[in-house]
Amino acid sequence: MNLSRRKLIKTALGAALVASVATPAFNLFAAEPEGAKAAAPEAGTLPLTIHTEQGPHRLDVEVAETISQRQKGLMGREHLPEERGMLFRFEREQPAGNAFWMFNTLIALDIAFIDDQGRIVAINTMPPCESETARECPTYLAGAPFTSALEVNAGYFEARGIQVGDCVSVPALAGFCRPDA
Numbered sequence: 369m370n371l372s373r374r375k376l377i378k379t380a381l382g383a384a385l386v387a388s389v390a391t392p393a394f395n396l397f398a399a400e401p402e403g404a405k406a407a408a409p410e411a412g413t414l415p416l417t418i419h420t421e422q423g424p425h426r427l428d429v430e431v432a433e434t435i436s437q438r439q440k441g442l443m444g445r446e447h448l449p450e451e452r453g454m455l456f457r458f459e460r461e462q463p464a465g466n467a468f469w470m471f472n473t474l475i476a477l478d479i480a481f482i483d484d485q486g487r488i489v490a491i492n493t494m495p496p497c498e499s500e501t502a503r504e505c506p507t508y509l510a511g512a513p514f515t516s517a518l519e520v521n522a523g524y525f526e527a528r529g530i531q532v533g534d535c536v537s538v539p540a541l542a543g544f545c546r547p548d549a
Contacts, residue, residue, distance in 0.1 A: 415538070445474060450521060466509070466510055467510065478521065485545050
């Protein structure tokens with residue numbers, strides 16, 4: 369069989385793409401407790417665990433990594449299932465003065481700001497902004513440097529005793545922290 373150079377390159381690139389999509393990432397440092405069974409995440413989401421003194425709390429999260437994904441966030445959604453959320457990831461550490469807002473966001477949300485070690489450094493509750501003018505919507509400052517932010521339904525963190533200092537792990541993203549032993 370005699371492949372042209374162009375066909376050979378296309379075949380190699382196609383095989384590499386299939387391998388990269390089909391190969392899951394693993395994190396050896398964020399293992400779940402022995403005997404724990406994680407439910408399969410919904411399509412388009414990743415499992416995330418918040419480790420607290422009361423035990424682990426598991427969520428399936430959508431990940432917003434690009435500028436456009438982070439700008440859109442959960443805008444326009446009328447409902448967020450109870451065990452779902454959105455994780456905003458940034459390439460660099462964000463300063464304490466950076467903030468989130470609720471323009472065009474229809475549901476009340478809690479937000480946890482997470483540092484590069486996977487520790488929650490701040491938590492805010494954000495009611496929807498009813499204004500049709502973006503500049504009239506309040507902002508919610510982190511108050512501490514952060515590299516990620518997690519949005520969930522309002523009241524989620526308080527109902528589960530999740531607080532500043534708790535550890536967040538996302539095994540599929542090799543990340544964040546290892547829960548205290």
